[in-house]
Amino acid sequence: MKETMFIDPQRCIGCRSCVAACRECSTHKGYSMIFVDNIDRRESTATMPTVCMHCVEPTCALVCPADAIKVSEDGVVMSALKPRCLDCRNCVNACPFGVPKYNTEMHLQMKCDMCFDRTSEGLKPMCASVCPTGAISFGSYEQIVPLRRTKPVNAHTFGEQSVETNVYLMLPTDAENVEVDGCGVFEGRIAVDEESDGQESWMDELAGETNKSNEF
Amino acid sequence: MNYRLSTLFGLGASAILTVLILVGSRNLQNFDSALFGYTVASVIAFGALIFRYALWLQRPATRTYWKRGWQIYLKREKFVQNTGIAAKTFAGNILAQSFILKRGFKRWLMHFLIMWGCIISAMITFPLVFGWVHFELEGDIGYRAYLFGFPLQLMQGRSITAWLTFHALDITAIMVLVGCGIAIHRRLHDRGAIALQQFLLDFVPHLMLIAISVSGLMLTASSLWFDGYMYHFIALTHQATVIMTLFYLPFGKLFHIVQRPASLGVELYRKRSPEMQQAECPRCRTEFSAQIWVDDLNKVIEKLGFDYTLPDGTKLQDHCPQCKRIMRGISYANLPDVNEPVFLGVRAEESKEEVQTKDNV
Ligand code: HEM
Ligand code: HEM
Ligand code: SF4
Numbered sequence A: 001m002k003e004t005m006f007i008d009p010q011r012c013i014g015c016r017s018c019v020a021a022c023r024e025c026s027t028h029k030g031y032s033m034i035f036v037d038n039i040d041r042r043e044s045t046a047t048m049p050t051v052c053m054h055c056v057e058p059t060c061a062l063v064c065p066a067d068a069i070k071v072s073e074d075g076v077v078m079s080a081l082k083p084r085c086l087d088c089r090n091c092v093n094a095c096p097f098g099v100p101k102y103n104t105e106m107h108l109q110m111k112c113d114m115c116f117d118r119t120s121e122g123l124k125p126m127c128a129s130v131c132p133t134g135a136i137s138f139g140s141y142e143q144i145v146p147l148r149r150t151k152p153v154n155a156h157t158f159g160e161q162s163v164e165t166n167v168y169l170m171l172p173t174d175a176e177n178v179e180v181d182g183c184g185v186f187e188g189r190i191a192v193d194e195e196s197d198g199q200e201s202w203m204d205e206l207a208g209e210t211n212k213s214n215e216f
Numbered sequence B: 001m002n003y004r005l006s007t008l009f010g011l012g013a014s015a016i017l018t019v020l021i022l023v024g025s026r027n028l029q030n031f032d033s034a035l036f037g038y039t040v041a042s043v044i045a046f047g048a049l050i051f052r053y054a055l056w057l058q059r060p061a062t063r064t065y066w067k068r069g070w071q072i073y074l075k076r077e078k079f080v081q082n083t084g085i086a087a088k089t090f091a092g093n094i095l096a097q098s099f100i101l102k103r104g105f106k107r108w109l110m111h112f113l114i115m116w117g118c119i120i121s122a123m124i125t126f127p128l129v130f131g132w133v134h135f136e137l138e139g140d141i142g143y144r145a146y147l148f149g150f151p152l153q154l155m156q157g158r159s160i161t162a163w164l165t166f167h168a169l170d171i172t173a174i175m176v177l178v179g180c181g182i183a184i185h186r187r188l189h190d191r192g193a194i195a196l197q198q199f200l201l202d203f204v205p206h207l208m209l210i211a212i213s214v215s216g217l218m219l220t221a222s223s224l225w226f227d228g229y230m231y232h233f234i235a236l237t238h239q240a241t242v243i244m245t246l247f248y249l250p251f252g253k254l255f256h257i258v259q260r261p262a263s264l265g266v267e268l269y270r271k272r273s274p275e276m277q278q279a280e281c282p283r284c285r286t287e288f289s290a291q292i293w294v295d296d297l298n299k300v301i302e303k304l305g306f307d308y309t310l311p312d313g314t315k316l317q318d319h320c321p322q323c324k325r326i327m328r329g330i331s332y333a334n335l336p337d338v339n340e341p342v343f344l345g346v347r348a349e350e351s352k353e354e355v356q357t358k359d360n361v
């Protein structure tokens, strides 16, 4: 994959332009496949944009009973093949990044396919073309490095499992990967309130976020 | 992958079909030897299809669903109710395909025409080819059909039933042609489809179905209006295109015809899930699926060689999709040392002191 996505959550201001732009993509018209989650609404305005990371060894494709998720020649992990997908939701719950979405009525999974209709014609993905802060960028590794103080890294560790991806995350220069090893507490937290457990704000609904189980 | 087992299944299927052809045609007594080519191709293609199906069932995820689906279906107390659910799903999803309607009307119409055109054609042609059904002229009155050698009702030669019976294939051929026309039109105009499609996977099936239908219609035209002009040649063309399609079935896009009924099991599992003990996301406490479903998925993931065990003993996949994203977001947010210049969005050239003063402001 010569050109790919570079995600820099630190730059994300939570404007959700990408969420709106994603709906315009021709391969999943009308449905947004990108996520912008507040990581701890009461303590911080920090948001985390999530696109498909296009894993080198995609868990989603391997757990699919229908063998419906195919990988393109240069590593783009595609949405489920429409005649095959049984809407079993294995991929939705197996993906370590929480990316694929499903729809019960259409019996169908859909996910971010890096705007295959655009990138295959040399255009940027929808989200990257509208992001005002460069939190989502598209280009080659060589292009991005001189532009940023942060470092592109494509490794995650989830507990015991390391996952290599085709999409990069921009990390502080001394970090080698992102380790997810539990529910986590945001260190920027000021007060820990035991009573309310992660209530959602009315703003989440306004922003049109999906439900927790990723139905679209 | 256990190829040997799948091969055995495939060979067994071919053998069973051969026996059925021998028995159903009363020891080839009702068998039309001109259709020998079709018969051999069908027997081989059927074996290949079962071979492919058996291979497919060996995928860890497919196996798990397959077993669990049957297990849930065969539960004695729920058997009748389950059969009801399965019958309803069959009518809605397989016969009417309302879920494709939800994906789009044109898509549904396209598929409905292709699918029913093909299924009805197959239901007519295979029994005729295998000698399971044959017609005999009875005087001037009409024809009598025989099923497995047993006589059925007499059909008036000039009745509507007879006309429909003898022109059914022409009607289905037109259905298939219209359906394929819609599909190809869509594929040439829809940006999303254009980006994703591949000639071999997405156009070849339609082109083969069109070739079958056109050659079939030409047969009718030849015998009705042109005194059988080139009939033999057209019949050979029809045979060649049918055989090619039969051999394509197990490997290409059309494999979904045999694979798709598995959605009955998946759907039943979904419908029964709410009664089962629910899995709760350890982080946000939302119930997002049945516990045995999550356990099954974790077993499949483990079998595939992944280990997503977290330090607290839970699996990553015990968490709901949204919490997985947030957990990663938190890990990311906690990465930088807050005193690092880069975290504060300050150019590295600026001195540490400057950073410190900014921090105090
Ligand atoms: C003889 C039977 C069948 C034939 C010949 C057939 C043929 C096809 C063809 C050619 C396509 C590709 C259409 C395209 O260009 O996008 C297709 C798509 C599809 N088929 Fe079938 N099919 C048959 C039976 C079934 C059955 C029984 C089901 C399941 C209930 C099914 C479900 C689907 C689905 C979901 C799609 C994708 C439609 C979409 O693009 O949204 N098919 N079929
Ligand atoms: C899409 C599916 C198909 C369509 C639309 C179709 C259509 C037709 C049509 C319109 C005819 C002419 C009937 C007549 O002249 O009265 C015909 C003849 C025939 N078809 Fe098909 N057909 C299909 C599939 C098949 C299959 C799967 C087989 C074999 C297993 C088959 C075997 C035959 C045979 C044996 C004939 C008689 C032609 C001859 O004299 O050799 N067809 N078909
Ligand atoms: S991030 Fe998830 S959806 Fe994307 S390739 Fe990896 S496992 Fe699949």
Ligand code: SF4
Residues within 6 Å of the ligand: A060, A063, A064, A065, A066, A067, A068, A069, A080, A084, A085, A086, A087, A088, A089, A090, A091, A092, A102, A108, A109
């Ligand atoms: S929901 Fe569809 S694509 Fe996802 S694993 Fe199930 S069958 Fe495969």
